Amino acid sequence: PGPLQPVVSVVDITCLSPENGGVINFDTVVGGTPPYEYAVDGVLFASSPKLAGLFAGEYTVVVRDSAGCEAELEQLVAPAPELLVFAGPDEEIRLGDTVILQAQASSATAVFEWAAQDSSGLLQSASEWGVSPKLSTLYRVVAVDTVSQCRAEDEVWVRVSKERQV
Numbered sequence: 001p002g003p004l005q006p007v008v009s010v011v012d013i014t015c016l017s018p019e020n021g022g023v024i025n026f027d028t029v030v031g032g033t034p035p036y037e038y039a040v041d042g043v044l045f046a047s048s049p050k051l052a053g054l055f056a057g058e059y060t061v062v063v064r065d066s067a068g069c070e071a072e073l074e075q076l077v078a079p080a081p082e083l084l085v086f087a088g089p090d091e092e093i094r095l096g097d098t099v100i101l102q103a104q105a106s107s108a109t110a111v112f113e114w115a116a117q118d119s120s121g122l123l124q125s126a127s128e129w130g131v132s133p134k135l136s137t138l139y140r141v142v143a144v145d146t147v148s149q150c151r152a153e154d155e156v157w158v159r160v161s162k163e164r165q166v
Contacts, residue, residue: 004071015150022054022077032065085143
């Protein structure tokens with residue numbers, strides 16, 4: 001038989017998986033003498049080609065055939081991507097004025113939902129929202145990355161000045 005030639009795939013950590021949701025799969029092994037055993041540490045071998053329960057990090061994975069021949073591969077389980085959102089600076093407006101709130105996220109595939117943190121129940125699903133509150137109001141924006149499903153949120157105060165112009 002020829003030398004061991006494993007092919008592996010990696011399932012990285014996502015925002016929906018637990019911190020130890022990484023997986024390294026031995027998809028195929030060519031060469032050597034079956035059956036094969038697999039290990040993430042080179043010590044504790046098992047018959048399953050699926051090495052699960054892995055935290056983000058670098059791993060040396062090993063496949064061993066029945067004759068004791070081994071092949072090692074370096075693999076990386078990537079952490080969940082971090083999503084950041086910025087609701088903008090706090091604003092101050094005069095009673096009756098409108099201000100445009102604009103959210104920015106660290107991902108181009110993020111979608112946004114704004115909510116007024118008062119009894120109005122107002123919602124807006126867009127990166128921008130023109131608001132004209134009668135009272136000082138806290139607005140919260142939640143961003144969700146449509147690819148990674150990561151979530152982030154931020155808040156911005158809109159303070160309403162009721163001083164009258166004379």
